[in-house]
Amino acid sequence: MGPFLLEASLFALHSLSVPALFLLFKYVPMYGVILAFKDYRFIDGIFGSPWAGWENFRTLVEGRDFPRAFRNTVIISLYKLIFGFPAPIILALLLNELRVILFKRIVQTLSYLPHFLSWVVLAGVFMELFSPTRGIVNYIITAMGGEAIFFFGDKDWFRTLLVSTDVWKSVGWGSIIYLAALSSVDTSLYEAAVVDGANRWKQMVHITLPALIPVTTIMFIFAVGGVITDDFDQVFNFYNPAVYEVADVLSTYTYRVGISEMEYGLATASGLFTNVIALILIVSANFIVRRYSEYGIW
């Protein structure tokens, strides 16, 4: 068996899986983005439909719903960044201070639970929990003298609902990477600090937090890079026409225009717009991370 044959058989093995699958299911649809520049007509199909230039994009930008979806996407993402980004770091720090390892492990395991469930299940669960007539959340609010809130149908509260449930779902899972960083801190640093008379607060400020800076920086850059990427699964299962004004995001807008209204040209344009911005953001984020550290996602 010479190296040539060896290479040849590997190559054969490879050519079974990679080109067929990725070319067919990923790159053919990428070519399909030409629909964004066409006036799609069902009888003519993708290739037969006439070119429309930037007409679809103009319709989107000048319309009411697309700019609204863009605005909602960015606002919801920023809220999720502000509240959802620090949450797993704080959880990791608190877990790290626990003395009883069994308790720590139980809290950790429970905190992973929501990660394993889909937003379909969680939407159903939260509809029960936030119900204005039976839910425990409104029970607490009214017990404290407040008025019951219809969270799923109230424009003033819907984003709060989205952001808080998202933080709840992702905080435990998100803390893993920070706990990993904490577990790699050299314990002799703490021992030396104790000898020098540092209390636990000082140890956290001077040893634990600095240990988290590299991973936090990287996670933050990627989080900023993902600001245009909304969570279709969550919004689609939570929202309803009463809250479209504050809840409709780019992916749900694209879905409705494309699948419900069958405006293929418009929906492809909307998807392409989102994907191009997302690509630019994530590539920039990766570039920045690579520039200043040895990490990066590729």
Next chain:
Amino acid sequence: MSLTAGKPSAGERIFDIFNVLFLTAFAVTTVYPFINVLVVSFSTPAAANVYGIKLWPKDITLEAYRSVFANEYIWIGYANTLFRTVIGTFLNVAFTVLCAYPLAKKYLPNRDLYTLIIIFTMFFSGGLIPNYLLIKELGLLNSRWSLILPGLIAPFTMIIVRNYFMSLPSEVEESAKIDGANDIRILTSIVLPVSLPIVATISLWYAVSHWNAWFDSLLYITDPEKTVLGNVLRKIVIEGSSQFQNFETARPGEGNTVTPDIIKAATIMVATIPILCVYPFIQKYFVKGIMIGSLKG
């Protein structure tokens, strides 16, 4: 973990107490929602509508579960989800390994190009409509394969497996090659046996994502007989669609024994119990996977 020399100070002790209390409260918020739904699912309408904390059903009734199990779409959904989870996961793992193994070999021609072609799909896609039209043109609408084939190889997972293969020593493989074993043989009898941990991990990743998937079914499947569990759940719980609800609610003359809300709760529990039961045992594989992935993605 920070340390304390000798006796902890009063401040440190107060912090410890508050920390434990806070984390206990947090743990309760992760579990309570499911207890609440579980309690509602076993309740009579009167008990379910009581405003307040629900830790234990007052008058236990199985009426809602009787309705849920009598709904054939729940069983159809289970069967379809089981199908895609078992067959889909098997094919996912097989193709991911077949894709990753050659890419782990430095002497594969155009290795970097292949890797780039695959990784690029993580960051850019044609979008919803072109994907939908492709499935339509391929004649896969209303086919169970539309739920399996498009995501056969998850790029990120593939890269993790490739990195694992690259970390294996090459000497054994080379000597097997000299003894005349071919690539497939080496992969199945030498490489895979030592890669069982990573294969187990990615199998669980794929399996959980198949179990939870619903959107592809919503897009590509209109035949109720082929709808997956997540989507049946969605239709019942979120859309309140009548098509999937052949429940026997409010039989005339017998009074209101069960309400749609209680049936929704029971449906959620029926769909969620399997994952609630297995996740404590599989979560450590997921955690391990994050560690592997974050080393060098």
